[in-house]
Amino acid sequence: MLYKRSSELFREAQNVIPGGVNSPVRAFNAVGGTPIFAKSAKGAYVYDEDGNRFIDYINSWGPMLLGHAFPPVVDAVIERTKQGTSFGMPTALETEIAKLAVSMVPNVDKIRFVNSGTEACMSAVRLARGFTKKDKIIKFAGCYHGHSDSFLIAAGSGAVTFGTPNSPGVTQGTAKDTLLATYNDLENVKELVGANKNQIAAIIIEPVAGNMGCIPPKEGFLEGLRTICDANDILLIFDEVMTGFRLANGGVQELKNVDADIVCFGKVVGGGLPVGAFAARNEIMSHLAPEGPVYQAGTLSGNPLAMAAGLAMLKSIKTDKGLMNRLDEKTKYLHNGIADALDRNGVVYTINRIGSMISVHFAKDEVVDFESAAKGNNETFKKFFHGMLEKGIYIAPSAFETWFVTDALTYEDLNETIAAVDEIAKEL
Ligand SMILES: *Cc1c(COP(=O)(O)O)cnc(C)c1O
Numbered sequence: 001m002l003y004k005r006s007s008e009l010f011r012e013a014q015n016v017i018p019g020g021v022n023s024p025v026r027a028f029n030a031v032g033g034t035p036i037f038a039k040s041a042k043g044a045y046v047y048d049e050d051g052n053r054f055i056d057y058i059n060s061w062g063p064m065l066l067g068h069a070f071p072p073v074v075d076a077v078i079e080r081t082k083q084g085t086s087f088g089m090p091t092a093l094e095t096e097i098a099k100l101a102v103s104m105v106p107n108v109d110k111i112r113f114v115n116s117g118t119e120a121c122m123s124a125v126r127l128a129r130g131f132t133k134k135d136k137i138i139k140f141a142g143c144y145h146g147h148s149d150s151f152l153i154a155a156g157s158g159a160v161t162f163g164t165p166n167s168p169g170v171t172q173g174t175a176k177d178t179l180l181a182t183y184n185d186l187e188n189v190k191e192l193v194g195a196n197k198n199q200i201a202a203i204i205i206e207p208v209a210g211n212m213g214c215i216p217p218k219e220g221f222l223e224g225l226r227t228i229c230d231a232n233d234i235l236l237i238f239d240e241v242m243t244g245f246r247l248a249n250g251g252v253q254e255l256k257n258v259d260a261d262i263v264c265f266g267k268v269v270g271g272g273l274p275v276g277a278f279a280a281r282n283e284i285m286s287h288l289a290p291e292g293p294v295y296q297a298g299t300l301s302g303n304p305l306a307m308a309a310g311l312a313m314l315k316s317i318k319t320d321k322g323l324m325n326r327l328d329e330k331t332k333y334l335h336n337g338i339a340d341a342l343d344r345n346g347v348v349y350t351i352n353r354i355g356s357m358i359s360v361h362f363a364k365d366e367v368v369d370f371e372s373a374a375k376g377n378n379e380t381f382k383k384f385f386h387g388m389l390e391k392g393i394y395i396a397p398s399a400f401e402t403w404f405v406t407d408a409l410t411y412e413d414l415n416e417t418i419a420a421v422d423e424i425a426k427e428l
Contacts, residue, residue, distance in 0.1 A: 067408025117266025118146025142370030
C-alpha cells in the first residue's frame with residue numbers, strides 16, 4: 001500500500017502539533033512507521049487520505065460499537081446542530097440521556113456528564129475523596145484512567161507506602177497519594193490497605209482491563225475488592241470508560257454481578273463525540289456541586305450535539321436485544337480463526353477475549369496482569385502489525401491495546417482478517 005499523502009500530512013503536522021498528533025499512541029511510536037491519516041469511515045471500514053481501505057479494529061479506540069457513521073447517530077447530530085451547538089444552559093436532552101443511562105446501569109441513581117473519560121475518572125476520585133474524607137487511592141499497574149496527575153504514577157521504591165510520578169510534571173506530592181497494586185492479585189491489595197489503614201478513599205479499577213491488552217478479572221477478584229472496600233470504608237470505582245455499554249448494557253457491574261460505588265463512562269456513551277460521565281447512588285452523588293461541596297464543572301459538559309449522539313447510541317444499544325450476543329459470537333469466531341491460523345504456523349501466542357474485546361499477545365504464558373502482558377514479544381508484534389496493515393487490516397499500533405469488534409463487521413470481514421493472519425503468521 002502507498003501512504004504518500006499520509007506521509008506528507010504527517011510531516012506537515014509535526015511542524016505545528018507536537019509529534020504530529022493530538023494523542024500520543026496515534027503516532028505509531030511503538031511500532032515504527034508513519035501514522036495513517038484518516039479521511040472518512042463507514043461501517044466496519046476506515047479510508048485514509050491515500051484512498052486505502054482498512055477493516056477497522058480500533059474503532060476510534062472504542063466508541064464505534066455499532067460501526068462508523070452509524071446513521072441514527074449521524075442523523076441525530078445533524079438535526080441538533082441546526083438548533084444551536086451549545087447554550088451553557090440546561091436542556092431537556094440532558095435529562096433524557098441521564099434517565100436512559102441510569103435505567104441501563106445497575107446500582108446508580110444519578111449521573112453527571114463531562115467531556116472525556118479522563119475528566120470522568122478525575123472527578124470520580126475527587127468525589128470519592130470528598131465523600132470519605134480520605135486522601136489516598138489505589139490503582140492497578142497497567143490500568144489506564146486517563147491522563148490526570150493522580151493516575152500517571154509508577155510503583156515507587158516503597159510501593160506499599162507511596163508511588164512515584166511516571167511523567168515529568170506530576171508532583172511528588174500528588175504521587176504520594178496514589179498506591180499501585182497488581183491486577184488480579186487480592187493479597188497485594190490487602191497488603192496495601194493494611195499498610196495504609198483509614199487513609200484510602202477509593203480503589204479505582206478497569207473491571208475488565210483493556211489498556212494492557214484485554215485482561216478479564218480472575219474469578220472472585222472483583223468480589224474480593226468489594227469485600228475489602230466494604231470492610232474498610234473505601235469506595236470502589238469501576239472505570240467502565242471502555243467496558244460501559246459494551247460488555248453488557250449495564251457494563252461489567254451487570255456482567256459480573258458486582259456493584260461498584262462510582263462508575264465512570266466515556267467512549268461508547270458519546271457515540272463518537274467527546275463525552276464522559278460518572279454515576280453513583282444518591283448518597284454519594286449528593287456530595288457533588290451544586291447539591292454538595294465537591295466542586296466539578298464544565299462549559300461544554302452536556303453539550304447538545306454530544307448528548308444527541310450519546311442518546312441515539314444508547315437507544316440503539318438498549319433496543320437491540322441481540323446485539324451483545326452477536327458481538328460475542330463475532331469475536332469468538334475471530335478468536336478461533338486467529339488461534340487456528342497461528343497454531344498452523346507454529347506461532348507462540350496467548351489470546352484474551354471477553355465480549356467484543358480481544359487481544360493477541362505474542363507470549364506463551366497466561367496474560368493476567370501488566371507484568372505478564374509486558375512479556376509479549378514486541379518485535380513479533382511490530383511485524384504482525386505492519387503485515388496486517390499491508391493487508392488492509394487496522395489494529396491498534398501497540399501490543400498493549402485491545403481490538404474492538406464492531407457490529408458492522410460481517411463474517412466476510414472476519415474471514416478476510418483471519419486469512420491475513422494466516423499469511424502473516426508464516427513470516428513471524
Ligand atoms: C480511554 C480510557 C480513559 C480515558 O478516556 P479519554 O476520553 O481518552 O480521556 C479512561 N479510562 C479507560 C478505561 C479508558 O479506556
